[in-house]
Amino acid sequence: MIEVRGLHKRFGDTEAVRGVxxxxxxxxITGLLGPNGAGKTTTLRLLYGLLQPxxxxxRIDDEDFAGAADRGELRRRLGVVPDEVGLYSRLTxxxxxxxxxxxxxxxxxxxxxxxxxLVDLFDIHGLANxxxxxxxxxxxxxxxxxxxxxxxxxxxxxxxxTNGLDVMSIRVMRRLIRRLAERxxxxxxxSHVMQExxxxxxxxxxxxxxxxxxxxxxxxxxxxxxxxxxxDAFVDLIGSEEGLG
Amino acid sequence: xxxxxxxxxxxxxxxxxxxxxxxLISAFAYALLGxxxxxxxxxxxxxxxxxxxxxxxxxxxxxxxxxxMEYLRGLGASIAPPPADIERAVQRGDVPFVLVVxxxxxxxxxxxxxxxxxxxxxxxxxxxxxxxxRLEGWIRGWGDEVASLxxxxxGLDPQIVRPVTIEGRxxxxxxxxxxxxxxxxxxxxxxxxFVGGMSVAIDATAGERERGSLESLLAHSASTDALAVGKxxxxxxxxxxxxxxxxxxxxxxxxxxRFIGLGVAVNFGIEQAAGVLVLMIPLALMVPAxxxxxxxxxxxxxxxxxxxxxxxxxxxxxGFLLLLEAFDIVPWMHAVPVLAQxxxxxQLIRGExxxxxxxxAGALATLLxxxxxxxxxxxxxxxxxxxxxx
Numbered sequence: 001m002i003e004v005r006g007l008h009k010r011f012g013d014t015e016a017v018r019g020v021x022x023x024x025x026x027x028x029i030t031g032l033l034g035p036n037g038a039g040k041t042t043t044l045r046l047l048y049g050l051l052q053p054x055x056x057x058x059r060i061d062d063e064d065f066a067g068a069a070d071r072g073e074l075r076r077r078l079g080v081v082p083d084e085v086g087l088y089s090r091l092t093x094x095x096x097x098x099x100x101x102x103x104x105x106x107x108x109x110x111x112x113x114x115x116x117x118l119v120d121l122f123d124i125h126g127l128a129n130x131x132x133x134x135x136x137x138x139x140x141x142x143x144x145x146x147x148x149x150x151x152x153x154x155x156x157x158x159x160x161x162t163n164g165l166d167v168m169s170i171r172v173m174r175r176l177i178r179r180l181a182e183r184x185x186x187x188x189x190x191s192h193v194m195q196e197x198x199x200x201x202x203x204x205x206x207x208x209x210x211x212x213x214x215x216x217x218x219x220x221x222x223x224x225x226x227x228x229x230x231x232d233a234f235v236d237l238i239g240s241e242e243g244l245g
Numbered sequence: 246x247x248x249x250x251x252x253x254x255x256x257x258x259x260x261x262x263x264x265x266x267x268x269l270i271s272a273f274a275y276a277l278l279g280x281x282x283x284x285x286x287x288x289x290x291x292x293x294x295x296x297x298x299x300x301x302x303x304x305x306x307x308x309x310x311x312x313x314m315e316y317l318r319g320l321g322a323s324i325a326p327p328p329a330d331i332e333r334a335v336q337r338g339d340v341p342f343v344l345v346v347x348x349x350x351x352x353x354x355x356x357x358x359x360x361x362x363x364x365x366x367x368x369x370x371x372x373x374x375x376x377x378x379r380l381e382g383w384i385r386g387w388g389d390e391v392a393s394l395x396x397x398x399x400g401l402d403p404q405i406v407r408p409v410t411i412e413g414r415x416x417x418x419x420x421x422x423x424x425x426x427x428x429x430x431x432x433x434x435x436x437x438x439f440v441g442g443m444s445v446a447i448d449a450t451a452g453e454r455e456r457g458s459l460e461s462l463l464a465h466s467a468s469t470d471a472l473a474v475g476k477x478x479x480x481x482x483x484x485x486x487x488x489x490x491x492x493x494x495x496x497x498x499x500x501x502x503r504f505i506g507l508g509v510a511v512n513f514g515i516e517q518a519a520g521v522l523v524l525m526i527p528l529a530l531m532v533p534a535x536x537x538x539x540x541x542x543x544x545x546x547x548x549x550x551x552x553x554x555x556x557x558x559x560x561x562x563x564g565f566l567l568l569l570e571a572f573d574i575v576p577w578m579h580a581v582p583v584l585a586q587x588x589x590x591x592q593l594i595r596g597e598x599x600x601x602x603x604x605x606a607g608a609l610a611t612l613l614x615x616x617x618x619x620x621x622x623x624x625x626x627x628x629x630x631x632x633x634x635x
Contacts, residue, residue, distance in 0.1 A: 099253060
């Protein structure tokens with residue numbers, strides 16, 4: 001469970017996040033939808049403590065973590081997949097998983113089992129012992145998601161997880177994300193793509209110019225705006241078409 | 246947990262770098278280059294100096310000038326049969342030169358007329374040039390001797406025909422040159438600590454930023470301090486590997502018996518190597534931390550490489566001044582990292598003794614700097630602006 005209240009973050013003169021509130025439940029997929037530059041990535045980075053909020057409250061599994069000195073505990077509860085895939089081209093997939101596991105404090109047989117479960121779950125037996133140099137974009141995204149799950153976190157943050165993928169890879173990625181929610185995890189992901197959100201999400205949080213402009217199930221958002229498609233509803237809700245990159 | 250995280254980072258960086266050609270080259274190519282350069286320059290000098298060595302002279306028509314041949318053998322030369330095609334053999338460089346005694350030599354010699362010998366050589370080739378000059382000198386020497394005998398036989402003093410003699414006093418003796426070349430060894434050892442781990446240092450900092458892996462690395466529960474320490478240790482390992490292999494190669498290529506003709510004592514054995522290692526270890530711990538602090542501000546491998554290449558100038562400038570004895574060594578210099586090691590390693594190689602106080606002052610100051618710099622790496626890794634800007 002992830003809960004955010006009154007989150008603020010300023011970079012120099014620009015206020016990237018200006019009072020974001022939302023709640024993402026366990027067992028659900030919550031989509032952070034907004035145009036480019038709306039503050040989605042900054043919000044996620046504040047959530048996992050890469051950035052320090054200027055103000056606001058962050059609660060993970062009903063514990064307060066804003067400004068907490070111990071990032072370690074916060075991050076053990078989160079699996080983070082940043083926008084940048086960022087793999088090490090000279091390491092194999094198993095070595096990536098092992099590295100992430102050890103950095104999350106795992107070791108021994110627990111870690112070995114965790115790695116094998118992920119290899120099964122992601123169906124990457126053929127790739128597992130290959131160095132990631134030369135992997136396709138889809139394969140790289142898979143590895144980056146897999147390593148974020150090695151410590152079996154209750155909450156998963158994904159920043160634009162299907163960015164740049166082809167149709168087949170997108171379907172695989174969606175199936176994996178759904179599987180996580182079915183297992184009772186709280187999945188929060190950001191996207192600027194409407195279809196992505198409508199295809200996956202139980203709840204949608206629409207962000208524009210650093211603020212939440214609407215929150216609800218896709219059906220609720222349609223009802224509220226009286227529009228036929230989510231795309232029209234989205235344009236209505238963010239108040240203009242210009243922010244739509 | 247801290248140690249667990251440090252170990253994870255350390256292992257990963259070691260494996261990653263061991264598979265990286267760039268890292269291996271920076272650790273080992275330089276280690277090879279320095280000592281080989283010094284050894285080959287010394288070897289070249291020793292060759293030039295080595296007048297006692299037997300030279301082999303291919304001679305055509307040796308039987309026509311038995312006295313000359315006897316004289317040359319007496320000087321330590323050996324007379325060899327000439328190649329079949331003299332001109333081609335010389336042009337192709339098969340032999341450096343061929344001495345030809347023409348048919349009319351004996352006749353003219355007997356008649357007390359100037360008797361020619363022909364020396365075939367290729368002036369565009371440098372090999373054998375010094376041997377050729379020596380041979381020419383010997384033949385001239387034999388001529389002088391014969392002339393003296395002929396004059397004496399006629400009751401004249403040979404000095405009449407030698408109104409002036411030149412006695413060379415070459416001050417650039419091979420020994421002095423050799424000492425200068427040997428004097429560059431400390432600089433090579435010092436620079437090894439700047440080169441050995443350079444690529445790993447860059448890859449672990451600017452490299453993470455360039456490939457976009459820094460953000461996901463920081464999303465783990467390991468603290469930035471643990472990341473900094475693990476990465477730093479891996480760089481230190483490469484640095485030390487480079488330094489140790491350089492010392493090992495130096496022991497092998499600088500064996501004193503190879504430079505006997507040089508007139509300068511080349512004395513670099515296990516004992517000296519161990520001394521250098523002890524002296525350099527604090528530096529091998531500090532320089533990687535300094536390199537990481539600088540490289541972390543770079544967004545790409547190339548940018549970082551530019552910064553770190555400039556950093557290499559840091560020991561070179563005082564090194565040269567030291568070599569030129571441009572300043573006096575005062576006590577506080579022994580407590581300045583890099584400078585202290587520079588002064589002390591020169592003393593060590595020269596065989597002078599280093600005071601314990603000076604050694605510990607330098608080592609402690611350097612180690613303290615290393616600790617501060619590693620701490621700084623930890624701070625910088627977590628800095629918002631460094632993670633978010635690419």
